[in-house]
Amino acid sequence: MSQLQSLRGMVDLLPVQTRRWQAVEAVARTHFRCAGIEEIRTPLLEVTDLFARGIGEGTDVVGKEMYSFRDRGDRSCTLRPEGTASVVRSVVQHGLLSQGSQKLWYCGPMFRYERPQAGRQRQFHQIGVEWLGVGSARSDAEVIALAWDLLRDLGVSGLELQINSLGTIDDRQRYRAELVAWLQARADRLDPDSQQRLTTNPLRILDSKNPATQQLLAEAPTLLDALSEESSQRFQAVQAYLAQMEIPFRLNTRLVRGLDYYGHTAFEITSDQLGAQATVCGGGRYDGLVQQLGGPATPAVGWALGMERLLLVLEAAAAADPEGAAACLAATRAPDVYLVNRGEQAEAVALVLARQLRAAGVCIELDGSGSAFGKQFKRADRCGARWAAVIGDEEAAEARFLLKPLHNKGEERCLAMADWQMVIDILACDESDITTATQFDQQ
Known part of the structure; x- marks a missing residue:
């Protein structure tokens, strides 16, 4: 009889990895408690429409990567590919916004059918933070600072914060028209995926990993140039708050994130601990999502970090500095x-x-x-x-x-x-x- 194996992209967490995992969660829980953020736990399985409406039907996640099926009641169901839409659905369903703003965090498995590689699996795990009911530029900076401080305390080195503003819907529509016209004139120089996105989701072309497309985009118009005066001032305020907290950052005008619900501030935190810049945390503002999923108009901002990628970074950090915070995090406690x-x-x-x-x-x-x-x-x-x-x-x-x-x-x-x-x-x-x-x- 052949030996049974786990499905491709579904990885066991053995005791040594679980120990480091629990240590990361313990540090995160301390940070969240100090910031007054409460934990929320949502189901792994949701109706497919939640993600089609929330993430966007034109995204790769919805179009190519979701684990969806019809159950015995002939309902289309999906294993959650990310955490934000589920948290928003829960907040709206249970009327939590009537109690005031909600500062929530979650931790758990997500599922996407994509090619497995180091730090990226088909069942992967995230720790995420969602603040609903806060709309100020200061709240953007505060949420970013929370992620930055958590990663720093975990012992991740070589951190870089990249930020951009996606502006309002009007800003993006104005920029979209300008970008499409610019790209259509150069469509023959785009890679096949970007050519397809030109008619479905042109802003996602900015996130292309194709070297030739990236070289072409270096000359493209930027979203920052298309921002209204109000959006521009808001983004400048976010930068001022970050500077006041002495958190270094770099403007990345091609940073758009992969999901349709983002607007205004978008950010990623990377680390060079693995030799090349690897994203360990990403997020931004999504003011329209709550209303899009049936709730009242509500500003919101959040982020998520991928545990698999983070654990690789922490292993590298521990190897580089055996006495550092990352090494201590993974240390086995000797019995008394x-x-x-x-x-x-x-x-x-x-x-x-x-x-x-x-x-x-x-x-x-x-x-x-x-x-x-x-x-x-x-x-x-x-x-x-x-x-x-x-x-x-x-x-x-x-x-x-x-x-x-x-x-x-x-x-x-x-x-x-x-x-x-x-x-x-x-x-x-x-x-x-x-x-x-x-x-x-x-x-």
Whole structure:
């Protein structure tokens, strides 16, 4: 019988990746809590019309990449390809906007049928932030700062913030007409995909990865030149706020993002940690989406970062700086105590002791091999535990255990089973000594 494999583009998260994943989420949760942002969880499966209306039927996501099917009720359903439309649908459906502006974040899997590659899978994961009911230029800068600070604290280096303004609908329509006329005069120099987009979604040509098209676009008119005075002033205000917070940025007049609902500020944050500039976070303002999905006219802004790409960046950062924040993020926490035990009676008593200490918050590694004490002690040394608790049948018969220091200074103690809580005090003193010694060394 052949061995079963996961579907192409659907990747298992093994314990070592999951550990780093959880560490990223923990840092993100801290940032979001400090910013007053609450978590929202939406279904993986939505009606297809949500994304057709929200993302745009002319986009590659809707036209080529969605996992859609008809269910037993003959409804067209889609595995969500992104998070924003689902969050907006939920906010509108449950009337959350009647309670005031909503500052929300989400984390979870998304699905797009595209060619798998490093950092990009068919089931991929995002952490995203959506602020609904805020329309100021300052809120744009605040949301960008949140993403910038999160990536910096995670240990991502070589960050670059690229920003652009997509203006209002009128600005884009005016620019679209100018761009189409300019491109039609040079259509024979466009790649096939861009030639097709010329009649469906010409602004997406600006995001083409084709080198020849990119070279041609260097001479094309820019959207910034087509902005109204009001849109231009708004974008200048965003830049001023970023400068005041000392967040460096670069204007990228060809940055349009891949989804139709964006307007005004659009941005991407890249890192050179992988050798070339790789986008790790992107977003912008989408003031028309809430109304487009059946809600009241509501300003909104948000971003999403791709976890798979971010994890690759963090792995590179950890390799480049073994003492840096990214390396510490992925480090395995050593157990506080390694419980060495051998003998039928000892193993039963060790199980009780391990349970008591774990309930008190002590990290315990219980050796279950039954091998010789020498081999168990070697494993205790390798795992990095600070202490070993030792129980043999003799100790079990006398209702006691030995607590031996492993890698740090300390004295061996013999404790009664009834006095197991003393282990917590000993560990606390040990931690205090380590902290004090570290602070002394730093001075």
